[in-house]
Amino acid sequence: MNRTTDLVIIGGGPAGLAAAVAARKAGVQDILILERDRELGGILNQCIHNGFGLHTFKEELTGPEYAGRFIAQVQEAEIPYLLNTMVVDISATAGGKTKIVTAMNKEDGLMNIEARAVILAMGCRERPRGALNIPGYRPAGIYSAGTAQRFVNMEGRMPGREVVILGSGDIGLIMARRMTLEGAKVKVVAELMPYSGGLKRNIVQCLDDFGIPLKLSTTVIDIKGKERVESVTLAKVGPDRKPIPGTEEEIPCDTLLLSCGLIPENELSGMAGVTLSPVTSGPVVNESFETNIEGVFACGNVLHVHDLVDYVSEEATAAGGRAAAYLKGELEGEGSQEVTIKGEGGVRYTVPSTLHVDRMTDKQVVRFRVGNVYQNCDLAVYFNDTCIQKLHKKVMAPGEMEQVILLKNKLQETENLTNITIRVEQPTA
Amino acid sequence: METRELTCIGCPLGCALTVTMNGEDITVTGNTCPRGAEYAKKEVTDPRRIVTSTVRVTGGSLPAVSVKTKSDIPKGKIEDCILALKNVSLTAPVHMGDVVLSNVADTGVDVIATKNIL
Ligand SMILES: Cc1cc2nc3c(=O)[nH]c(=O)nc-3n(C[C@H](O)[C@H](O)[C@H](O)COP(=O)(O)OP(=O)(O)OC[C@H]3O[C@@H](n4cnc5c(N)ncnc54)[C@H](O)[C@@H]3O)c2cc1C
Ligand code: SF4
Numbered sequence: 001m002n003r004t005t006d007l008v009i010i011g012g013g014p015a016g017l018a019a020a021v022a023a024r025k026a027g028v029q030d031i032l033i034l035e036r037d038r039e040l041g042g043i044l045n046q047c048i049h050n051g052f053g054l055h056t057f058k059e060e061l062t063g064p065e066y067a068g069r070f071i072a073q074v075q076e077a078e079i080p081y082l083l084n085t086m087v088v089d090i091s092a093t094a095g096g097k098t099k100i101v102t103a104m105n106k107e108d109g110l111m112n113i114e115a116r117a118v119i120l121a122m123g124c125r126e127r128p129r130g131a132l133n134i135p136g137y138r139p140a141g142i143y144s145a146g147t148a149q150r151f152v153n154m155e156g157r158m159p160g161r162e163v164v165i166l167g168s169g170d171i172g173l174i175m176a177r178r179m180t181l182e183g184a185k186v187k188v189v190a191e192l193m194p195y196s197g198g199l200k201r202n203i204v205q206c207l208d209d210f211g212i213p214l215k216l217s218t219t220v221i222d223i224k225g226k227e228r229v230e231s232v233t234l235a236k237v238g239p240d241r242k243p244i245p246g247t248e249e250e251i252p253c254d255t256l257l258l259s260c261g262l263i264p265e266n267e268l269s270g271m272a273g274v275t276l277s278p279v280t281s282g283p284v285v286n287e288s289f290e291t292n293i294e295g296v297f298a299c300g301n302v303l304h305v306h307d308l309v310d311y312v313s314e315e316a317t318a319a320g321g322r323a324a325a326y327l328k329g330e331l332e333g334e335g336s337q338e339v340t341i342k343g344e345g346g347v348r349y350t351v352p353s354t355l356h357v358d359r360m361t362d363k364q365v366v367r368f369r370v371g372n373v374y375q376n377c378d379l380a381v382y383f384n385d386t387c388i389q390k391l392h393k394k395v396m397a398p399g400e401m402e403q404v405i406l407l408k409n410k411l412q413e414t415e416n417l418t419n420i421t422i423r424v425e426q427p428t429a
Numbered sequence: 430m431e432t433r434e435l436t437c438i439g440c441p442l443g444c445a446l447t448v449t450m451n452g453e454d455i456t457v458t459g460n461t462c463p464r465g466a467e468y469a470k471k472e473v474t475d476p477r478r479i480v481t482s483t484v485r486v487t488g489g490s491l492p493a494v495s496v497k498t499k500s501d502i503p504k505g506k507i508e509d510c511i512l513a514l515k516n517v518s519l520t521a522p523v524h525m526g527d528v529v530l531s532n533v534a535d536t537g538v539d540v541i542a543t544k545n546i547l
Pocket of ligand 1: 309
């Protein structure tokens with residue numbers, strides 16, 4: 001089966017949904033959302049805890065409720081979507097400006113959809129177990145935290161009774177609370193780094209509330225058990241992240257959850273020739289969330305991993321609007337001066353990483369993460385070599401996304417602007 | 430006199446708070462801004478949480494539906510709330526917002542579904 005459409009959105013999670021609604025509002029009639037799952041909503045369907053939408057709706061919603069609000073908007077706008085439909089390839093038509101999105105499902109089999117623009121919104125997946133660098137046999141009882149979350153929250157099944165969690169990312173923290181409430185004993189959360197990768201509120205509400213210890217600079221060095229996990233051995237690590245002999249501690253348990261972080265889902269993007277950032281593993285984009293391939297946009301966790309869904313919705317709304325502008329031929333100014341944005345001195349990356357002054361909106365949000373915990377420092381922004389703003393920060397941590405806002409008129413006032421640098425600096429006292 | 434150590438969740442700074450309770454008299458130290466003191470006072474006098482969980486469903490597309498307490502309940506009632514939900518079993522269809530259990534654990538708060546199971 002073959003069809004054509006103006007805009008294909010790959011992924012029906014919060015990013016895809018918000019992008020679709022924004023594109024429709026901006027006048028794009030012919031939109032198609034492709035989702036491989038049996039329902040819309042993405043990862044939020046398994047995130048049944050509250051804490052979503054504090055910024056967007058000024059309410060603490062659960063994941064499914066937050067997704068529900070956007071699903072309702074998509075349905076109200078009568079934006080078509082296909083479920084159980086997996087996108088397997090994206091390619092450019094020969095010479096033309098359009099893209100061919102190849103997808104498959106049971107009813108239609110393999111289909112080629114010719115699209116004038118594509119928005120990538122495939123979300124992210126968990127880092128594979130390889131992160132657990134232990135030789136030898138893998139008994140049953142080792143799960144990624146996200147898989148455990150799916151079991152418990154969607155299927156109502158418990159993966160085990162006595163649990164050790166490796167990694168203090170948010171999913172691990174949330175699962176510590178969830179499994180405790182369901183009657184399991186979570187013995188410890190071990191974190192390799194000297195700081196937690198999760199949000200502070202999750203440490204308080206998921207660990208402290210239940211007296212679950214968090215051991216920093218600690219890793220798993222051995223797993224015992226043939227059929228099923230019987231115990232794991234923890235050890236402290238030094239600054240080189242290598243185990244320190246003599247600090248071993250064996251903890252009996254039947255389950256080990258791995259919460260080793262998330263990574264953008266970019267196999268498709270790679271196949272399509274989209275340039276990926278070595279830092280985020282997500283596409284490199286400009287001010288319009290457009291990748292190096294004209295007409296291919298990206299937003300949400302496929303672009304860089306977010307901890308707050310509110311920011312995903314905001315970013316996706318912007319991306320949907322820009323894709324609409326592209327379709328209407330309004331994303332002109334390609335030829336105008338391109339400005340590079342880079343992160344330095346603790347700023348690991350920036351989204352976007354380039355911008356065209358003529359194409360930007362009045363305010364451009366630049367989002368990024370820092371590589372370490374910084375206290376009492378300045379976030380400095382340089383236009384070429386001139387520092388134009390300094391923002392004092394009491395604390396910044398890798399677990400929380402940061403942002404600066406660039407004003408178009410400020411950029412226009414700067415002559416021969418070629419690069420913008422964002423940097424963490426110690427204040428000169 | 431009693432003291433407690435808390436971490437403020439008001440913002441990413443996560444100040445380490447020390448709360449000293451002397452009968453009615455509560456003093457908070459370690460907070461960088463007034464929100465920290467407010468949080469600590471509430472936390473030591475009337476700590477509350479929204480509780481989320483799942484409830485069994487038969488005849489639907491999935492065997493469980495996610496639920497939450499409609500508003501926050503006293504922290505000490507969390508366990509009773511979870512136990513009460515273990516005895517609930519629903520039949521599809523279940524709609525977002527449906528009351529799953531009213532006045533859970535005598536808190537005066539209802540538990541509602543947070544997802545559609547059709
Ligand atoms: C476990 C967990 C807990 C979280 N907790 C919080 C929280 O407490 N508060 C908060 O604000 N935020 C939280 N977040 C963050 C927030 O939920 C995410 O940032 C947000 O869901 C990302 O949206 P997305 O649309 O980019 O990705 P997703 O929700 O992952 O959606 C991507 C969609 O694309 C589909 N897809 C992927 N590949 C294909 C393909 N090839 N073909 C078709 N479809 C495809 C997937 O099936 C999925 O539905 C949490 C995230 C996780 C993972
Ligand atoms: S006391 Fe104020 S500054 Fe400190 S964590 Fe709480 S809200 Fe933030």
